[in-house]
Amino acid sequence: MRSPIKNLSLTLLELRGSEFPINSLEATLSCQYQTTQDSSVLDKLNDDQVPVFCVGQKWEEAIPLFDQSAELIGLHPLGVALIPSGDIAAARRLGEFGVRKVAGYTQTTESFPSNLVDDILSFAARSGGRSLSRNHGKSHTEKRAVIFADETSKSMLELVRRLAGFDVSTLLSGESGVGKEVVAKILHDQSPRVSQPFVALNCAAIPENLVESILFGHVKGAFTGAHQDQEGVFEQAHGGVLFLDEVGELPLHTQPKLLRAIQDRKVCRVGGNKSIDVDVRLVSATNRDLSIMVSSGEFREDLLYRLNSFHLSIPPLRERPLDLEALAIHFAGSHACAGRVMQLSQDALSRLLAHDWPGNVRELENVISRAKVVADMDVICEEHILLDACVSSLPTNYSGLGTSPKATIQPSDSLATTKESAEWLAIQDALANTASKADAAKVLGISPRTLRHKIQKLNEREDQLQRKML
Known part of the structure; x- marks a missing residue:
């Protein structure tokens, strides 16, 4: 057995009342271990102690204890759970708490195979021991659940964890909403830069006249309103990871300056003449085909080469059915989603x-949020699933979900609300009668960038409206 594994010991957290065969497991162990039924012990573990949540076949009779312990195991970077083989319900529930390693044991055997324990120790050794333990101690509210249940996603996750150890510029591609920022955060959290900042910037949301100031900073008096010196995101991310989301939306005239900053590892604030050294790992993301944008002259080829030292394509959710199922169950059972915990039929x-x-x-996530709003009891049924994002009256007062696919203008609406309603109606009509957003933008007489910005703003208004209805 390799030396990193020898240095690890197990802390067996036995779930009281679940009838886990703890004696059989202990008889198999040749490594150091301790056994406890007190989950508070997990907060006091050393970096080389691996917590193992030991779950018996009667775990459903101890749900409160199960959830309490599963939450702590999910927060621990080396946390492992042992469950009866084939117990899908237990595996799903542990997945909702972000437990990264779940192993099954056969209930009929009197002893545990040694390779099962070796597998647990190997997982802990591969996961990095001390380097990962710096995340230990974060509250559950600070940790966003990362759920990868599909084999496609698990393979991608293994590649992401390997990639995290190499300090190369990374380009993430995939459809909108596929989880590119989640992957970028994993690259940060499992890299040597984990203790340094992670700074995310949505390039599509920056007003064009402020792009350089936000990227590189500015000095006092550089322009009207620049009342003091201001760091840009490169300086804010110094030593850590800078995530440029929707990088394809950067204006063409800004791209050469971004290229120079990446090449020279220096920035110069707007209005200043002093070069500032910066050390960042750059992770970029896009939902557009940048090679096509290069061909059309919308994106610089040399910048693409700098951003694309390693390319990672994230598959859409429809190609990951097990992820879809696990995420749906997680959102239904998460208080962070619409402020209610429900079951999914x-x-x-x-x-x-x-x-x-x-x-x-x-x-x-938005569909599950809407379902929670209209569900009568604490169970989401088929009729509560409203798949049309525009099914409610977006900018106007709530008149019952599912009654009208378009917004309506009410006499009592304010001028600003009426303007938003009219814009939304025009955007819906343009999208319905054209083949693409680019064509819709031409019909509306605005740029594709402006159209995307307006759609994003109106979607944010829908989210605000739903939160007010809760």
């Missing part, structure tokens, strides 16, 4: 699995 899940999900994970 099998009929509702079947309808979700049949949908194409053009908006991917973001769309799924």
